[in-house]
Amino acid sequence: MLNIGWFSTARGESSRKLLLTAVESIKSGELNARISFVFCSREPGESGQTDLFFDLVKSYSLPLICCSVKKFANACQQKIGNKDGKLPQWRLDYDRKIMSLIKGFKVDIGVLAGYMLIVGNEMCNKYNMINLHPALPTGPKGTWQEVIWQLMGEKAGESGVMMHLVTPDLDRGPVITYCRYAITGPQFNGLWEAIDNTPISQIKNEQGEENELFKRIRQTGFIRETPLIIHTLRSFAESKIKIDRNKRLIDHLGQNISGYDLTREIDKTLAKATY
Numbered sequence: 001m002l003n004i005g006w007f008s009t010a011r012g013e014s015s016r017k018l019l020l021t022a023v024e025s026i027k028s029g030e031l032n033a034r035i036s037f038v039f040c041s042r043e044p045g046e047s048g049q050t051d052l053f054f055d056l057v058k059s060y061s062l063p064l065i066c067c068s069v070k071k072f073a074n075a076c077q078q079k080i081g082n083k084d085g086k087l088p089q090w091r092l093d094y095d096r097k098i099m100s101l102i103k104g105f106k107v108d109i110g111v112l113a114g115y116m117l118i119v120g121n122e123m124c125n126k127y128n129m130i131n132l133h134p135a136l137p138t139g140p141k142g143t144w145q146e147v148i149w150q151l152m153g154e155k156a157g158e159s160g161v162m163m164h165l166v167t168p169d170l171d172r173g174p175v176i177t178y179c180r181y182a183i184t185g186p187q188f189n190g191l192w193e194a195i196d197n198t199p200i201s202q203i204k205n206e207q208g209e210e211n212e213l214f215k216r217i218r219q220t221g222f223i224r225e226t227p228l229i230i231h232t233l234r235s236f237a238e239s240k241i242k243i244d245r246n247k248r249l250i251d252h253l254g255q256n257i258s259g260y261d262l263t264r265e266i267d268k269t270l271a272k273a274t275y
Contacts, residue, residue: 003108006111007041009040018225021230022229037063037105041117091120110128112130113229132163136158136162137175144218144221163177176257177231178262181224
């Protein structure tokens with residue numbers, strides 16, 4: 001049985017959906033695993049959306065561990081942001097705080113699902129951790145909002161979702177699995193035409209996330225996130241994918257893995273769900 005540590009900042013619906021799907025997959029027997037604990041980088045009362053996430057965790061009687069990164073930063077008289085990609089000392093201390101809080105739990109793999117913090121070297125070395133990122137392996141970095149705005153600005157023809165090994169290099173760890181999807185074609189062309197020649201900065205200021213193309217891209221990617229994470233975790237649970245002592249991704253024969261394209265499998269899963 002695969003022992004999972006679940007990490008989230010729990011900013012919205014997608015974080016709840018990912019956890020719900022994982023728990024229900026375990027309960028149904030689809031996934032031979034258990035969630036040892038859920039860690040959140042926020043505490044009760046910091047956000048209404050996060051409080052809904054806490055309610056979901058409690059409804060499943062899962063151990064919940066919270067440590068507010070905002071409060072931790074304030075106590076250190078620091079700002080949360082680290083735009084240069086380098087983690088300051090207080091952030092490394094925050095990682096150590098997390099490790100002290102979870103040290104009593106058995107963890108085969110840590111899953112970052114909507115966890116909005118970079119993980120430092122020490123924590124990456126101590127735990128095998130994987131991250132869900134809403135883009136292709138060579139696609140944009142950042143939050144799903146940042147990814148979509150960049151796709152729109154580049155007039156991209158496709159995007160994707162991937163699972164990768166967590167490293168301090170934001171969204172660029174070794175790729176485990178991914179799927180791709182088109183953001184052109186009958187469902188998209190009219191939406192692209194509606195913003196033709198309009199600067200992305202203007203769209204962001206006037207419409208924001210209510211822009212129809214923005215919403216269509218988000219929904220198309222969002223419905224693929226949960227199937228991809230379950231397919232990936234099942235592969236780990238069945239030892240089809242492993243992480244060796246040197247933090248290399250290998251298959252059941254010990255051969256290096258460069259990332260499995262699961263587009264067909266994810267599309268089949270979605271097709272079945274429509275019936």
